[in-house]
Amino acid sequence: MTTVSLAPAAAGAAVCTPTIRSRMRRWLRKHPTLIVGAALLSTVAALSVAAPWIASHDPQALDPLARFRPPSAEHLFGTDAMGRDLFSRTVWGGRASLSVGLLVAVLATSAGVALGLLAGFVRWAEGPVMRLMDGLMAIPDILLAIALMAVTRAGLTTVVVAITVPQVPRVVRLVRSLALSLRERQYVEAAHALGTPLPVILIRHVLPNMITPLIVQATFIAATAILIEALLSFLGVGLPPQIPSWGTMMADARNFIAIAFHAALFPGLFLAATVLSVNLIGDGLRDALDPRLARQL
Amino acid sequence: MTYVLRRVAATLPVMAVVAILVFLLIHLSSGDPAALIAGDTATAEDIARLRGVLGLDQPLWNQFLRWIGRLAGGDLGTSIFTGVPVASLLAQRLEPTLSIALLTMTLAVLVSVPLGVLAAHKAGSWVDRLVMIFAVLAFSTPVFLVGYLFIYGFAIRLGWLPVQGYVSLAKGFWPWLSHLILPCVNLSLVYIALLTRMTRATVLDVLHEDYIRTARAKGLGVVAVLGHALRNAAIPIVTTIGVGIAFLIGGVVVSETVFAIPGVGRLVIDSVQRHDYPVIQSVLLLSAGMYVLINLLIDLSYRLFDPRIRA
Numbered sequence: 001m002t003t004v005s006l007a008p009a010a011a012g013a014a015v016c017t018p019t020i021r022s023r024m025r026r027w028l029r030k031h032p033t034l035i036v037g038a039a040l041l042s043t044v045a046a047l048s049v050a051a052p053w054i055a056s057h058d059p060q061a062l063d064p065l066a067r068f069r070p071p072s073a074e075h076l077f078g079t080d081a082m083g084r085d086l087f088s089r090t091v092w093g094g095r096a097s098l099s100v101g102l103l104v105a106v107l108a109t110s111a112g113v114a115l116g117l118l119a120g121f122v123r124w125a126e127g128p129v130m131r132l133m134d135g136l137m138a139i140p141d142i143l144l145a146i147a148l149m150a151v152t153r154a155g156l157t158t159v160v161v162a163i164t165v166p167q168v169p170r171v172v173r174l175v176r177s178l179a180l181s182l183r184e185r186q187y188v189e190a191a192h193a194l195g196t197p198l199p200v201i202l203i204r205h206v207l208p209n210m211i212t213p214l215i216v217q218a219t220f221i222a223a224t225a226i227l228i229e230a231l232l233s234f235l236g237v238g239l240p241p242q243i244p245s246w247g248t249m250m251a252d253a254r255n256f257i258a259i260a261f262h263a264a265l266f267p268g269l270f271l272a273a274t275v276l277s278v279n280l281i282g283d284g285l286r287d288a289l290d291p292r293l294a295r296q297l
Numbered sequence: 298m299t300y301v302l303r304r305v306a307a308t309l310p311v312m313a314v315v316a317i318l319v320f321l322l323i324h325l326s327s328g329d330p331a332a333l334i335a336g337d338t339a340t341a342e343d344i345a346r347l348r349g350v351l352g353l354d355q356p357l358w359n360q361f362l363r364w365i366g367r368l369a370g371g372d373l374g375t376s377i378f379t380g381v382p383v384a385s386l387l388a389q390r391l392e393p394t395l396s397i398a399l400l401t402m403t404l405a406v407l408v409s410v411p412l413g414v415l416a417a418h419k420a421g422s423w424v425d426r427l428v429m430i431f432a433v434l435a436f437s438t439p440v441f442l443v444g445y446l447f448i449y450g451f452a453i454r455l456g457w458l459p460v461q462g463y464v465s466l467a468k469g470f471w472p473w474l475s476h477l478i479l480p481c482v483n484l485s486l487v488y489i490a491l492l493t494r495m496t497r498a499t500v501l502d503v504l505h506e507d508y509i510r511t512a513r514a515k516g517l518g519v520v521a522v523l524g525h526a527l528r529n530a531a532i533p534i535v536t537t538i539g540v541g542i543a544f545l546i547g548g549v550v551v552s553e554t555v556f557a558i559p560g561v562g563r564l565v566i567d568s569v570q571r572h573d574y575p576v577i578q579s580v581l582l583l584s585a586g587m588y589v590l591i592n593l594l595i596d597l598s599y600r601l602f603d604p605r606i607r608a
Binding site for chain 2: 132136147148149234253269
């Protein structure tokens with residue numbers, strides 16, 4: 001049975017490859033925001049991944065003799081108030097930003113899917129879960145993240161958790177509303193009637209139908225997370241000083257805007273470009289994958 | 298009337314959940330809250346005394362009831378760091394924050410609603426493209442980057458406006474306004490982006506409705522048609538404005554830091570660094586209360602905009 005059904009599909013895939021590629025190309029041409037976003041993000045990501053090799057200096061090395069140097073061949077982006085090399089700090093900072101964005105998107109989406117499915121398919125759980133989410137939603141996300149940082153010690157893990165918690169309700173609401181319509185579908189009801197266990201129904205029939213909106217949502221959460229990490233670090237309640245972060249760099253530059261504007265400009269531009277690229281990818285994916293969703297999100 | 302009562306009653310469970318979350322916040326910390334509040338230099342006796350003063354030696358539910366009881370009586374507690382009641386601490390900081398919030402939101406609405414309607418009216422044209430590109434740029438640019446650019450350009454280089462600080466309205470209108478222009482224009486950009494996108498999308502939707510075609514067919518002018526459309530698109534726009542106001546505190550925290558304005562936002566950050574939990578808890582509760590209240594008002598105002606909901 002398996003071999004019979006597999007064979008034509010495999011053959012079909014081989015025949016289809018060129019058409020798929022040309023369709024991909026046409027599809028990408030129709031969605032320029034996706035291309036611009038992806039190009040920007042891959043540039044930032046490449047620089048961040050390559051940070052240990054391309055950074056010209058130790059991002060934390062102090063050099064009191066070379067404070068506030070303007071951009072030059074020696075220091076591509078100049079140096080800050082403590083003589084630290086801004087180019088090295090900026091590319092290392094990208095690692096923090098992108099890791100936080102990715103981790104928060106994955107964690108918030110996973111937690112949101114679990115809780116949303118629970119609320120959507122388990123009747124007794126719906127009330128408690130949704131009331132909890134209503135409560136979380138009522139507190140502004142930045143404020144909640146700041147408050148969570150108040151009770152923990154600054155570190156990558158605590159920052160990721162503090163940013164994740166306020167984002168979970170957004171996913172839960174999305175998943176639950178999708179679940180409510182999916183559970184009325186005939187194939188789900190049929191699976192129920194056949195006695196298929198709930199976890200199997202969820203994984204085989206429900207989750208695959210949620211993937212598109214979830215990917216779009218996760219992308220927007222990644223953009224928000226990158227922005228909030230920078231805000232927290234900027235406010236002095238985010239990543240500890242030993243991890244270079246664009247937000248920390250912006251805060252360090254605050255008192256020296258008049259004499260060393262470049263110290264704020266470069267991390268700020270990288271941050272803006274990164275958030276913009278992720279938002280563009282989100283917009284592009286939403287429009288490309290599901291035109292109906294464009295009006296909802 | 299029953300509708301109003303039902304809506305009001307619906308806010309109670311939300312506030313109850315918020316209260317529990319906010320109460321549990323300091324118990325979330327891995328260590329002993331008393332030790333965390335007392336700081337690194339405190340002795341064991343200090344911590345034990347503080348635990349007694351704060352009632353942390355009582356059972357959890359007992360602490361919660363006492364806390365809720367005090368809140369119900371209007372007592373937000375006392376700041377651990379300054380020893381001043383939280384309510385008066387907040388009162389001192391309220392004027393700058395309210396000024397920023399009011400000015401920012403007014404500016405955002407005045408700019409974004411016409412801009413969104415224009416973009417929807419000219420949908421697909423270069424005007425529309427330009428507005429949308431501006432919106433996505435403004436939405437993605439961190440508040441503090443634009444803030445620094447403003448300070449560098451308008452305050453330091455051109456010297457048109459003060460670099461930072463806040464002057465009370467009591468000391469004159471212009472000194473007050475001049476200190477608020479940069480922070481408010483800065484902060485409003487995000488909301489302009491958000492509201493413009495929202496307005497464009499909803500007005501565009503409405504423009505496809507039959508009654509708009511009828512209005513056009515009977516020869517109604519462009520402005521009158523757009524007026525019709527805007528009124529019918531009002532609900533999502535008003536909702537976005539309302540949520541924007543409720544969440545403004547998040548942006549205000551950043552603005553007040555960039556422009557060194559002594560408002561509620563700065564108070565929150567200072568309190569986090571001092572582990573001054575009563576202050577943090579109060580601000581969380583009050584902003585959640587604001588969010589719930591604004592949402593309630595929006596719900597009720599739906600009936601104003603849409604007679605169909607009255608039934």
